Amino acid sequence: MKKTVITIGIIVVLLLGGLLFLQNVNINRLGTDSYYTQVIGDGEPIESQTSSGEIYTDYQYSLSGYNTDGNEITLDFKATKQLRQGAFLQVFVKDDKVVTSYEEVTTDEIPEKVLEQLQ
The missing domain is CATH 1.20.5 (Single alpha-helices involved in coiled-coils or other helix-helix interfaces)
Incomplete structure (x- = not known):
């Protein structure tokens, strides 16, 4: 017992x-590298259809991003909504190519070295 x-x-x-x-x-976000970017321009709308026939729109972005060392890469990713113009994002990247997640951050959360390159 x-x-x-x-x-x-x-x-x-x-x-x-x-x-x-x-x-x-x-x-x-596990096992990813952080990059920071600023949303410049509207994302390219991409319409898709679910198996039930419902149409939805994603937005494709291609932005320059910087890690804490100041290294630059091009971040290609989709968002389910139009991102706010001028917003700063922390983007989580796996294998230097695949964006797995992102979140909007304030300028206080961005390392100074990266913020200088973004502005």
Whole structure:
């Protein structure tokens, strides 16, 4: 009886820990490099259709991005909405090519070396 209670307790703790991990960690950002960019210009609209026939629009962007060392790369990615003109983004890149995620940041969150190159 004691072993069963301990086993069930361990399983519950592992399940709760797994749920907390999934809620609080963006898996798309694990093992990526951070680059910073500024949205310049409108994204190119790309219309697509779901299997049910619903039409939706993504926006394709191609922007210059800089890492904390000041190295520049071209960031090609899609967004599900038109990004705000002039917004600063932190872009998460895997294998120096694949953008896995991005988020809007303030100028206070951008390293000074990178901010000089963006402005």
